[in-house]
Amino acid sequence: MNGAHIGRYRVLLGVAFAGSVVAFLTLPGLTQTRPQAPQIGDPPEALNMRMVGHNDLQARTAYQPTIVKQGGRYIAYVGHHGAGKDNPAPLNALNGQKELNGTSILDVTDPKNPVYLAHIPGAVGDGEAGAAQMTRICDGKTLGKGDPNRFYLLRTFGREGHEIHDVTTPSEPKVIWRHLGMSDTHKNYWECGGGIAYLVSRPKGWRARIVEVFDLSDPSNPVKIRDFGLDGQQPGATGAVPVTVHGLVSTGSKGNRLYLAYGTNRGGILQIVDREKLLKGPKEPTTENLLYPQIGRLDMTPLVGAHTAMPLGRIKIEEFAKDADKGDREFVMIVNETFREECGEARQMVWFVDSTIEKYPMVVSNWTVPEASGNFCTRGGRFGGHSSNEDMGPPYYQKLTFITYFNAGVRVLDVRNPYQPKEVAYFIPPISKATVQRCGLIDGKQRCSNATIQSNNAETDDRGYIYVADRSNTGLHILELTGEARAIAGLPPN
Numbered sequence: 001m002n003g004a005h006i007g008r009y010r011v012l013l014g015v016a017f018a019g020s021v022v023a024f025l026t027l028p029g030l031t032q033t034r035p036q037a038p039q040i041g042d043p044p045e046a047l048n049m050r051m052v053g054h055n056d057l058q059a060r061t062a063y064q065p066t067i068v069k070q071g072g073r074y075i076a077y078v079g080h081h082g083a084g085k086d087n088p089a090p091l092n093a094l095n096g097q098k099e100l101n102g103t104s105i106l107d108v109t110d111p112k113n114p115v116y117l118a119h120i121p122g123a124v125g126d127g128e129a130g131a132a133q134m135t136r137i138c139d140g141k142t143l144g145k146g147d148p149n150r151f152y153l154l155r156t157f158g159r160e161g162h163e164i165h166d167v168t169t170p171s172e173p174k175v176i177w178r179h180l181g182m183s184d185t186h187k188n189y190w191e192c193g194g195g196i197a198y199l200v201s202r203p204k205g206w207r208a209r210i211v212e213v214f215d216l217s218d219p220s221n222p223v224k225i226r227d228f229g230l231d232g233q234q235p236g237a238t239g240a241v242p243v244t245v246h247g248l249v250s251t252g253s254k255g256n257r258l259y260l261a262y263g264t265n266r267g268g269i270l271q272i273v274d275r276e277k278l279l280k281g282p283k284e285p286t287t288e289n290l291l292y293p294q295i296g297r298l299d300m301t302p303l304v305g306a307h308t309a310m311p312l313g314r315i316k317i318e319e320f321a322k323d324a325d326k327g328d329r330e331f332v333m334i335v336n337e338t339f340r341e342e343c344g345e346a347r348q349m350v351w352f353v354d355s356t357i358e359k360y361p362m363v364v365s366n367w368t369v370p371e372a373s374g375n376f377c378t379r380g381g382r383f384g385g386h387s388s389n390e391d392m393g394p395p396y397y398q399k400l401t402f403i404t405y406f407n408a409g410v411r412v413l414d415v416r417n418p419y420q421p422k423e424v425a426y427f428i429p430p431i432s433k434a435t436v437q438r439c440g441l442i443d444g445k446q447r448c449s450n451a452t453i454q455s456n457n458a459e460t461d462d463r464g465y466i467y468v469a470d471r472s473n474t475g476l477h478i479l480e481l482t483g484e485a486r487a488i489a490g491l492p493p494n
Helices: 275-280 287-291 483-489
Strands: 015-017 020-022 045-047 049-055 062-070 073-080 102-107 115-121 135-139 151-157 161-166 174-180 196-201 210-215 223-228 245-250 257-262 269-274 294-299 308-316 328-335 350-354 362-367 383-388 400-406 410-414 422-428 437-442 445-451 455-460 466-470 476-481
Touching: 045 049, 049 422, 062 135, 062 466, 073 135, 073 151, 151 174, 161 196, 196 245, 210 245, 223 275, 245 308, 257 275, 257 308, 269 275, 269 328, 308 383, 328 383, 383 455, 400 455, 400 466, 400 483, 410 483, 422 476, 422 483, 476 483
Parallel strands: 015 049, 062 455
Antiparallel strands: 015 020, 045 422, 049 476, 062 073, 073 102, 102 115, 135 151, 151 161, 161 174, 196 210, 210 223, 245 257, 257 269, 269 294, 308 328, 328 350, 350 362, 383 400, 400 410, 410 422, 437 445, 455 466, 466 476
């Protein structure tokens, strides 16, 4: 399979870590894997990737990194989960105050030396219920009605609402709008081109988490357009409630499509929606009106969910070049999220969907990290898929995608032929003194597993750097590709 080499120690020249060079050696016929429990001081495990820089994020549990170029600087905005009952308010070293987890802001212009600029506290709450885990950034110029010289941060505020902050000066963020009174907020999406935002939460009266559609082209004057969810979730509906939405990805006015992911780790659903019909169609949440913008839908097995539905666009399949359709196909990548520690549920992984005929999307391939390559079920924490990067620009789109796999780190897939995805790189960061144990229901008992890396979300920038946030308080790892993977992206040798 595409991961037969994984877990073997091999020569990786120039793998930078903590100012030194680490080399791994492969001996013919010998496969070595990590001990069951990662140890402080272990080197990273890597293939065709190396670490460039790191920031501990004040030992906060991290979720979504968003990277934006502001003027001549690159700024990273990192959303955090709630800190937990034992340490609800870590210390912000910038001001000497203990602050609830929220949003960290870093200058990553020099990726070797990321500079922590500010922390915006979030909401009260334990685990995912608190903090401000989601981040989206737009500038006023592309939004259309905002101040063209300003930058804006859209974030969740715990489970209870959403906020917009003026982050024109990243070290001095200022809140300018709050939309509270919700429950169960989750992963928003904001179209910088034109300003339409899709806020994921559960408004009063609705039976499940759905999408609130807003015009945020002028962030200081938001205008609500409508609510949208699956039929059966609307107020007044009866019967079983369909699985909740996790998030969505939009192709904007040009692509005119939304790709919604429902179910997360069970009963996954991919829904393909006509954006214009959603925005301009009838808005009363009746069965007919909720179905009106839907173009296609794929219901997955109850064993797996849909955390991220990432459109890969149209890709020419060389193998089909002589066929009648010339191999011109459309694809969506679905990533499930693992919830349980130590493989306590069905494997959550990556699925590639041929959506060329949108009414009938069909899974055509899948991919997972081979468990035996790293004894991942027994090394602690979650093992399985979580999410992908969502950048649709150069240098990676339609070439490489970055999948976070919790204790298996970040995995890099060659997606030039989604019928045959191939792993070409990976990086599993080492643990540190800040890395925490993962606790929960394991093998039917409440207990804690080993302290281990839990690579949570990944994003990229137009320079080719990869940013990976860790769920287990180990911080933000800034990586770059080497070797074959770097060549596929068309990046210059490093």
